[in-house]
Amino acid sequence: MSKIKNEKALLKKAMQIGEAYAVKSGYHAFKATDSADDKMEAIYRLLCHHQLLTPLPEDQENRLNMKHRLVKWIMGKLPADHPLLQ
Template sequence: MKKLKNEKELIKKAIAEGVKYGEERGAVVFEPGDSADLKIEYIYRLLVHDKVIPPMPEEQVSQQSMRHRLAIWASHL
């Protein structure tokens, strides 16, 4: 998996947009103390469930791969 040029900024954007998406949909309410890793996993699984992004095979799902997939999603927003 090739790292994106500005992946850190895209991950921040993906978390912000994903939190907004999940809360507007009424699926989740994130607490201020929730970790970025927890948010990334929840946002990834929510977007896969809603068929916004394609799923990865379960054995390939890791924190790094979810971050990368969300960064790609954020780059298209």
């Protein structure tokens, strides 16, 4: 797995958009006590369930790969001239 430029910022953007999508889909907002990893996993699973994201094979399903998959997903959704993709 290669390192992606601006990966942290892209993950943050993916989390923001994913959380907004989750709330619009009827999911109750996350609590302040929920860990970032739990939020990330919930967003990943929701996007996979709604077929917006291709799920990882079961043997590769770990939080590092989920984060990478979310970053790749948001990279495909942002316009080509977005500052995070530069």
